[in-house]
Amino acid sequence: MSQTSQPSHRDAESGLVTSAADAVVEFDADAKTALQHVQYFLHGNPAMVPVIILIVSVAVFGIIAGERFFSAFNLSLIMQQVTIIGFLACAQTLIVLTAGIDLSIASIMVLASVVAGKVAVVFGVPSVIALPLGFLVGTLCGLVNGLLVTRLRLPPFIVTLGTWNIFFALLIWYSGSQSIRSQDIEKIAPSLKYFGEHVSVGDAVFTYGSFLMVVVFLVLWFVLNNTAWGRHVYAVGDDKEAAELSGIDTNRLLLSVYAVAGFIAGIAAWVSIGRVGSVSPQSFYDANLDSITAVVIGGTSLFGGRGSILGALFGALIVGVFSSGLKLAGVDVIWQRFAIGCLIIIAVGIDQWLRRVSA
Secondary structure (H helix, E strand, O other): OOOOOOOEEEOOOOOOEEEHHHHHHHHHHHHOOHHHHHHHHHHHOOOHHHHHHHHHHHHHHHHHHOHHHHOHHHHHHHHHHOHHHHHHHHHHHHHHHOOOOOOOHHHHHHHHHHHHHHHHHHOOOOHHHHHHHHHHHHHHHHHHHHHHHHOOOOOHHHHHHHHHHHHHHHHHHHHOOOOEOHHHHHHHOHHHHHHHOEEEEOOEEEEHHHHHHHHHHHHHHHHHHHOHHHHHHHHHHHOHHHHHHOOOOHHHHHHHHHHHHHHHHHHHHHHHHHHHOOEOOOOOOOHHHHHHHHHHHOOOOOOOOOOOHHHHHHHHHHHHHHHHHHHHOOOOHHHHHHHHHHHHHHHHHHHHHHHOOOO
């Protein structure tokens, strides 16, 4: 029995014989337009989208606001301002990568800060016990979300919309709507404000919380890109059914993702006390939406399975750059929010455009 052979031809210049299929592939590669090459490149490197937007934003606002924007103090201030949003965006990215979303992440953080603050300052428990208790509260809240999503198979949007209100009600009840003053923290449990301390490098001022945020991002970047757990996170977000068929325990994985997100929110609770200087049950009321903004602008797809944890960091920085640049340019706060809203829509549009690339 003879095998069917593909038609071939000899290249006139090189003399090499190539198959018709190879010629078609070569023709298709040459047929791509410059825009398609950019599309394919960005599809394979999603973190480059926010990097490009960040560079362009810095250049534009540097021209508009001048030297004030490029001052070391202002640039370091942007880093300080996005620290809490960066932490929450880090946690939010993990969940969005699994095709979920967490509307309760800010309430988890504030609840953890209230628990740790009240236990340490009001009840006089040492900080070495009070702070881990805050981490535990954050982790347990994340587990509650994960259990509702996996065991009851409820949509993450609905689950976290409900727990957002539940956790907020609990923190108001537990705190009695009372803040813990900075003076009391300083007197009884000063270690709660540790990550609010800063170090100066010339005119730049960096808080310890900002350094910790960068470390957390780098650790999670390594985990997502170099461990089986990280690869499973992407696999579940890309196609949950296919991941199950390949042997991944998707429910267990989702539980771990929500728990890790809650733990990160617990860490953010400690950093937020240092950032604000006090413990307030009313603080960061819209931080959950800001975290989603940073994730979307950072290039992580809301459909799951595609994105970079570092993109969320760049997304948070982009929001900070826009807010600082527009403020220095004298733009009203209303139009600052307008600009951020436009940026979100543009980011989602870019995501849809990149998703059209065939695998």
